[in-house]
Amino acid sequence: MRKLLTALILIGVGFALQGCGVKSSPEESCNFVQNSEQQRVSWSGSNTVIIYLDTSVPDVYHDAIKAAVATWNKNIGREVLKIGGITEGKNGPQQDGANVIYFLKTWEDDRSNEQARTTVYWAGTRIYEADIRVNERDFDFFWSDDTVQGRVDIESLILHELGHVLGLGHNSTAKSVMAKSLPSAFLRRDLTSDDLASIRCEY
């Protein structure tokens, strides 16, 4: 059986750490991505993070993505994430100052087991951009309360990727939404107490 997983690409810029008054003491990870100084990276201190939907995102999944956004906001207790509307990223996912979700029909042959991939950019401890790409070439999706054999629940998948957007890494704790792989025909739409404990370290 094929091993499914989601990937996280981390792109940190170190220069901000050299600024005056920037703390350089290590922190507990709380399951967050950490920079080279072992400090958590997040959007902490930022206003609402606006995420755009590329035109490649099927209309039928817009509400699923909004539901995943609502789950993080409800648990954090404020609007930390917001869907900003539809955009056309002409050149596909890249560092362009906007946070965008893409569905891609092309994918690297040697990474065909990746359901999705989130790229997070930060400087110092501050995330300033994140992009999500969903592997539409190798996976089929669904969004309903009834699971569909052989298909991946798009709300569960996006909930996980949004966790990466917020700065979370993978978490092997039972039932965590940040577990590395999401089986097909499986719903994982609720945060666990472990996920909540993680997110409260920064939000």
Ligand SMILES: [Zn+2]
């Ligand atoms: Zn992941």
